[in-house]
Amino acid sequence: MYDVVVVGAGPAGSAAARRCAGYGLKTLIVEEHATIGYPIQCAGLLSVAALEECGVSGDAVVREVSGASIISSMGSVLTFDAGVPKAYVVDRGVLDREMAQRAVEAGADIRLKTYACGISDGVLRTKGVRGTEEIRYRMLIAADGPRSPVSRMLGLARPPVHLSGVQAEVPYEMDGRHVEIYPDASPDFFGWAIPVEDGRARIGLCGTCDVPSRFAAFSAQFGPSCMHQVTGTIPLGQMPRTYGHRTLFIGDAAGLAKPTSGGGVYTGVRSGCHAADTAMECCGNDRFDDAALEGYESRWKKDFGRELDIGMRFFRIRPRVSPQHLDEVCRTLNTPGMKDIIVRYGDMDRPGTVLKHLLKNPAMFRVIYSIGRSEIGRIVN
Numbered sequence: 001m002y003d004v005v006v007v008g009a010g011p012a013g014s015a016a017a018r019r020c021a022g023y024g025l026k027t028l029i030v031e032e033h034a035t036i037g038y039p040i041q042c043a044g045l046l047s048v049a050a051l052e053e054c055g056v057s058g059d060a061v062v063r064e065v066s067g068a069s070i071i072s073s074m075g076s077v078l079t080f081d082a083g084v085p086k087a088y089v090v091d092r093g094v095l096d097r098e099m100a101q102r103a104v105e106a107g108a109d110i111r112l113k114t115y116a117c118g119i120s121d122g123v124l125r126t127k128g129v130r131g132t133e134e135i136r137y138r139m140l141i142a143a144d145g146p147r148s149p150v151s152r153m154l155g156l157a158r159p160p161v162h163l164s165g166v167q168a169e170v171p172y173e174m175d176g177r178h179v180e181i182y183p184d185a186s187p188d189f190f191g192w193a194i195p196v197e198d199g200r201a202r203i204g205l206c207g208t209c210d211v212p213s214r215f216a217a218f219s220a221q222f223g224p225s226c227m228h229q230v231t232g233t234i235p236l237g238q239m240p241r242t243y244g245h246r247t248l249f250i251g252d253a254a255g256l257a258k259p260t261s262g263g264g265v266y267t268g269v270r271s272g273c274h275a276a277d278t279a280m281e282c283c284g285n286d287r288f289d290d291a292a293l294e295g296y297e298s299r300w301k302k303d304f305g306r307e308l309d310i311g312m313r314f315f316r317i318r319p320r321v322s323p324q325h326l327d328e329v330c331r332t333l334n335t336p337g338m339k340d341i342i343v344r345y346g347d348m349d350r351p352g353t354v355l356k357h358l359l360k361n362p363a364m365f366r367v368i369y370s371i372g373r374s375e376i377g378r379i380v381n
Ligand SMILES: Cc1cc2nc3c(=O)[nH]c(=O)nc-3n(C[C@H](O)[C@H](O)[C@H](O)COP(=O)(O)OP(=O)(O)OC[C@H]3O[C@@H](n4cnc5c(N)ncnc54)[C@H](O)[C@@H]3O)c2cc1C
Pocket: 007, 008, 009, 010, 011, 012, 013, 030, 031, 032, 033, 037, 041, 042, 043, 044, 045, 046, 114, 115, 116, 117, 143, 144, 145, 146, 148, 149, 150, 164, 165, 166, 167, 204, 230, 231, 232, 233, 234, 250, 251, 252, 253, 257, 262, 263, 264, 265, 266, 268
């Protein structure tokens, strides 16, 4: 019998398993794939804080990034640079493998090529290289990503929004210190170019609809030879309840990615740590009812719940922000004072603070009025 079984060896699952094993809980990770970290479903842009949360060496880091350019289709370009590393471009395959390795070093068992396919009364049924197995557990942590088969097995409601993403690695000369953001490439989200090795970039976009045609139009401006293609889904807006049936849902399985960027590693890893703390308490008290599990949801909400709420409000008004509005925003922010605010308060993982400072600045009032004062007001109030 395991104290904790973690389904999924992505960053969230490995972080949870490492912490559970570190607490002395008998922990098992089951992962459906034979190789951890592949296929890659990520642009691999992590804030400095997010990489720290992952608790790994710098082996996965491909590049350091200190700024960004926001490029409007109507001609304006807003560039800002903090002068110090703010984010890393990483190889997610290397990152995920090192995180799983750390969990195993902390004492967790791991079974690869093992698919969780059924749950009943504290027993997880798996199919894989060892045939069909029944694994008994006291608690389950569902870190099984955007589709979350575990939530479906338990009949729990899924997050309300699903973004689709496409990315290709192509030849493209760009400033290696900056990521490029193309808001108009996807009218309900945005497109990006992220520098990797010299002369190459990951270009991609996410959106709620028309993603293949948007990507075809966007990618036409870059080099044609794609060396690596990524597709994937990002659930947003979180499950109505992220616990139940002796199970805690973490990372993408719970829909905890940031609605402003689609980034889910930071919140995934932090939710994994909150789940491990709750598992430790539940196992210590031998209590696995919903009242005992609820502590997990309180923990992650206290940590970053408000950021997800602000992000979701921003996401909901995004389709109403036209290319003209965005061009005006870029021009308005293109002053030393506004760029100073962006650099000083900008935090990829907690964008609420910089949004608040920018939206309350009188220079932004005109553009706020033209987008809709009440909608914008609701973002930060
Ligand atoms: C195009 C795109 C770009 C992105 N770019 C970024 C970015 O730049 N920065 C960022 O922070 N985030 C980014 N994300 C989001 C990020 O990839 C996810 O938020 C992150 O991977 C979530 O981690 P996780 O551990 O919750 O889930 P996952 O990484 O999806 O891991 C889930 C694991 O569970 C396994 N699994 C699933 N079902 C089962 C089962 N039944 N049995 C056993 N194993 C199972 C899967 O094989 C997988 O290994 C991007 C996503 C997309 C689609």
